[in-house]
Amino acid sequence: MNFKDNKAIYLQIADRIGDQILSGALVPEGKVPSVRELAAEIEVNANTVARTYDHLQHSGVIYTKRGLGYFVSSEAKEKIVASRREQLMQGEMDYFLGQLKAVGITPAELQDLYSNYLNK
Amino acid sequence: MFTFNEISFSYNKKGVELFNNFSMNLEAGNVYGLLGKNGAGKSTLIYLMTGLLTPQSGEVTMDGINVRRRLPQTMGDLFLVPEEFELPRLTLKKYVDINAPFYPRFSMEDMERYLEIFEMGGMMDAKLHALSMGQKKKVFMAFAFATNTRALIMDEPTNGLDIPSKSQFRKLITTGMTDDKMILISTHQVRDISDILDHVAIIDHSKVLLNASIADVVSHIAFRPLREGDHPIFVLQSPYGPLGAVPAQQGEETKVDLEMLFNATIQAPESINQLFTSSK
Numbered sequence: 001m002n003f004k005d006n007k008a009i010y011l012q013i014a015d016r017i018g019d020q021i022l023s024g025a026l027v028p029e030g031k032v033p034s035v036r037e038l039a040a041e042i043e044v045n046a047n048t049v050a051r052t053y054d055h056l057q058h059s060g061v062i063y064t065k066r067g068l069g070y071f072v073s074s075e076a077k078e079k080i081v082a083s084r085r086e087q088l089m090q091g092e093m094d095y096f097l098g099q100l101k102a103v104g105i106t107p108a109e110l111q112d113l114y115s116n117y118l119n120k
Numbered sequence: 121m122f123t124f125n126e127i128s129f130s131y132n133k134k135g136v137e138l139f140n141n142f143s144m145n146l147e148a149g150n151v152y153g154l155l156g157k158n159g160a161g162k163s164t165l166i167y168l169m170t171g172l173l174t175p176q177s178g179e180v181t182m183d184g185i186n187v188r189r190r191l192p193q194t195m196g197d198l199f200l201v202p203e204e205f206e207l208p209r210l211t212l213k214k215y216v217d218i219n220a221p222f223y224p225r226f227s228m229e230d231m232e233r234y235l236e237i238f239e240m241g242g243m244m245d246a247k248l249h250a251l252s253m254g255q256k257k258k259v260f261m262a263f264a265f266a267t268n269t270r271a272l273i274m275d276e277p278t279n280g281l282d283i284p285s286k287s288q289f290r291k292l293i294t295t296g297m298t299d300d301k302m303i304l305i306s307t308h309q310v311r312d313i314s315d316i317l318d319h320v321a322i323i324d325h326s327k328v329l330l331n332a333s334i335a336d337v338v339s340h341i342a343f344r345p346l347r348e349g350d351h352p353i354f355v356l357q358s359p360y361g362p363l364g365a366v367p368a369q370q371g372e373e374t375k376v377d378l379e380m381l382f383n384a385t386i387q388a389p390e391s392i393n394q395l396f397t398s399s400k
Contacts, residue, residue: 007373007374007375008338008373008374008375009315009375011373012375036294036295039294040291040294040295043287043290043291043294043315043316044294044315044316045151045294045315045316045317045318045334046294046297047318047334047335048315048334051335
């Protein structure tokens with residue numbers, strides 16, 4: 001796994017699991033790989049992965065069954081979408097809109113672009 | 121698991137002391153990265169902790185027992201992969217037959233699994249002296265992990281490994297590591313290992329300049345492009361503008377840049393350590 005430079009690795013792993021849940025590779029109530037399994041798969045320290053799981057558990061994306069390991073919670077997708085939406089609105093969207101303004105793209109043009117994108 | 125208790129060491133009596141009242145602890149459950157410049161004493165430290173060298177004063181203990189006594193219970197529970205080594209003119213199978221009995225927890229099943237990770241499965245009948253340097257290293261590391269000693273010490277393990285093998289090496293560590301083991305990796309190749317470490321120890325001029333968990337480093341130091349108003353401890357020019365090590369803001373967490381951490385620690389050890397102590 002290749003990591004971006006300036007985001008903590010445990011959060012990047014959380015994003016990866018989020019992607020897998022959104023794409024359906026991990027299903028609600030399905031089992032998540034154990035900490036050691038995932039650590040070996042992506043060649044990352046097990047304590048880092050443990051931290052990812054703590055984070056995901058805290059945000060309600062996964063939960064633990066005693067002695068059985070971690071599972072995807074039934075409302076995982078909604079939680080991920082909500083948190084990504086919040087992230088987007090707080091950070092990247094502001095930057096993106098600033099860029100649009102800088103190069104003079106009008107709201108009407110943006111609407112066309114986005115409609116075309118959705119129809120692709 | 122290991123304690124360096126105020127050790128002093130020099131290679132000859134009149135020579136400069138490489139270590140002077142040096143102390144450090146290494147705990148089970150951690151993968152340690154031991155970093156230092158050439159000649160900083162990394163290999164010496166490794167030989168001292170495996171009973172191959174004796175400090176002039178002080179002692180190194182494993183589970184409370186002086187490693188210098190080289191008791192079977194100590195030697196059967198630690199394994200050293202030196203930077204350079206010779207293997208005898210034997211088949212791998214014969215080598216394992218002769219050496220495995222010294223290690224009570226050796227597992228043939230693990231041996232095969234680790235060889236498999238290095239894409240060297242089915243090599244048990246291979247002649248060791250006919251292997252390339254990189255292959256020798258892989259076979260030896262597979263054996264080292266298969267002994268299941270609680271302490272595993274490796275000096276420059278990724279030297280001589282080709283590009284795919286470096287990833288396989290990380291897989292070996294992350295597969296073979298358990299909570300009761302301690303792995304220490306001494307290296308210059310920080311990029312090869314930065315994601316698999318729990319803990320980093322940086323030594324220079326016989327002093328521990330930094331001995332901190334990666335989690336602690338992440339919460340105290342941010343590694344990122346510099347912004348206006350930053351007070352960087354270390355600055356590195358890059359094609360994308362200046363990067364730096366800066367005190368982490370509340371909640372700010374970046375990926376640890378080991379190379380930058382190393383350079384910052386060598387250049388300004390006090391400023392780095394101040395970051396850790398000021399928030400305690």
